[in-house]
Amino acid sequence: MRELVLISGASTGMGAAAARELAGRGYHVLAGVRRESDGDAIRADNLEPVLLDITDSGQIDAVAERIAGDPAGRPLRAVINNAGIAINAPVEVLSMEEWRRQFDVNFFGHVAVTKAVLPFLHASGGRVVNMSSIGGRIAMPTYGAYAGAKFAMEAMSDSLRRELAPHGVQVVVVEPGGVRTEMTGHGVERAEEVLVAMDPANRARYGGLLRAIINQANAFTTSGLPAEKAALVIAEAATARRPRKRYTIGRDAALLVRLSRLASDRVLDRVLAANLRPHFPVEAR
Known part of the structure; x- marks a missing residue:
């Protein structure tokens, strides 16, 4: 159990809960945060905050150096690519700046972190855990940019899994549905x-x-x-001896994944529209 786990987006929500869960299991968790104050809030035994804005190459390099220079010589067991943002807007309305920002945080940043730590995972026979979403399977209206980045994450994960399997490094995808996190609140704002x-x-x-x-x-x-329930699934994905290729979190995610496999686009459109209809203002239904 004397191994390192790196997790991005660990200030709050599922990231913080997963960091605490893994630290409680004896792993030394490098918990990526964007501000020093966020790190002070989560610091604990086996839980070491590290500054990690995944769009900042300098901070990514610094975290890689921290792993390479670990004073106890601990190997890296897993990287959990969890950081993310959500901005809901119709395709026609969302600015190109915000399109690029969502892809930078929700996709390209994770690619950069993964590339930086893969040498350590090759050495340890470790694991990449990519936090996707049910939005990586089904794109609801106004989720074009967010779902687009998550679809890209799913595709990259499939490719990476097939590239790394012969070399003893596993790649696992986690697909949460409805989870109570601060990111949802920020997305609403x-x-x-x-x-x-x-x-x-x-x-x-x-x-x-x-x-x-x-x-x-x-x-x-x-x-x-x-978030604490979701953290149990994330910890399982990161540490199970024989992990599944994909995990869902929540009954809604499991149901929608099955539906996406079985239903035609026409049927799926109708189901999603019916599910959304009760949430419209009365005058707009």
Whole structure:
């Protein structure tokens, strides 16, 4: 158990819960945070905060140097690529700057971290755990940028798994559904800002839809799984002797994954529309 685990996006939510769970199991967790104050809040036995903005190559290099120079000579058991942001907006409305930002954080940053730590995983026979989403299987309206990055994460994970399997490094994907995390709340705040900033024409087209998405996200916040339950699945994905290739978190994620495999696009469109309809403002239904 004297091994290292690196996890990004560990300030709050599933990342923080997974860091605590793994530290409690005896791993020495390098918990990536973006601010010193966030690190002070989660520091504990076996839980060492490290500054890790995954879009900052200098911080990625510094974390790689920390692993290479570990004073106890501990190997890296796993990297858990968890950091992420969510900004809900229709494709027509979301700015190109925000499109690029979501891909930088939700995809390209994880590729950069993975490339930086793969030499350590080759040496240890370790594991890459990529946090995807049910949005990596099904793209709901206003989730174009977020789901696009998650679809890319799924594809990269498949390719990477097949590349690394002959060399003893495993790649596992985790697909959460509704989980109560701060990211959901931040996403709602950003969606509210998008709604306010819409011009009249776009508000007429998409205002009711975006309001429904916000209401649905708020419902997830109250009914979703607690982050601590999700952390048990993440820890299993990172440490199981014979892990599955993919794990889902929550009954909603498991159901939607099955539905995506079996239903036609026409049927899936109808199911998603029916699921969203109760969240529309009355005047927009």
